[in-house]
Amino acid sequence: MTDKLMTIREMCDAYDVTPRTLRFYEAKELLFPIREGQKRLFTHRDRARLKLIIRGKRFGFSLEEIRQLLELYKRGEEQVTQLEKTYEVAQTRMDDLVRQRDELNAAIADLAEQMKWGERMISSMKSTRNAAE
Numbered sequence: 001m002t003d004k005l006m007t008i009r010e011m012c013d014a015y016d017v018t019p020r021t022l023r024f025y026e027a028k029e030l031l032f033p034i035r036e037g038q039k040r041l042f043t044h045r046d047r048a049r050l051k052l053i054i055r056g057k058r059f060g061f062s063l064e065e066i067r068q069l070l071e072l073y074k075r076g077e078e079q080v081t082q083l084e085k086t087y088e089v090a091q092t093r094m095d096d097l098v099r100q101r102d103e104l105n106a107a108i109a110d111l112a113e114q115m116k117w118g119e120r121m122i123s124s125m126k127s128t129r130n131a132a133e
Contacts (some may be wrong), residue, residue, distance in 0.1 A: 004033065005041040015050055025053060030067055060093055 008019050025031045030053055033040040042050075049070055056066040069089065072082035082106070 003044060006047065007038050008042070010066075011042050011047070011050070015054065016046075017050070017054075022050075025050070026064075028063055028067065030063065030070065044075060059090070060097065061089065067090055 003032060004056075006014065008083055011017065011022055012019055022031065022042075026033060026040070031042070031046050031049055033042045033046055035041075052061075052070065053066055056069070057063075061069075069082060070087050072085055
């Protein structure tokens, strides 16, 4: 099963991507399907790379970062270089995500306070209006 070649349609169905996405990744030299005329056939290696691309995008890595990390795999060294660089990039991304989360939490707390103030103001204005009637 792992040596089976997959068509572009099978890849789209298996990984929930569009043909356009696969062609784009091919143009960006992230995937290297076998070409038979207009037909693209994806190998086990392409499938593994696509999984890593999808995961990297989910974590917010740029396509260029993903391409560079995938290229390190070719250099050998039992993947040590690739893993070290991936860890370095992941740590930077983790720091960014934590910072963004903290900023978002602060904004949420501030908005919640403003909404409580707004509720008090609305209630006060309604009480004043009802008393005047």
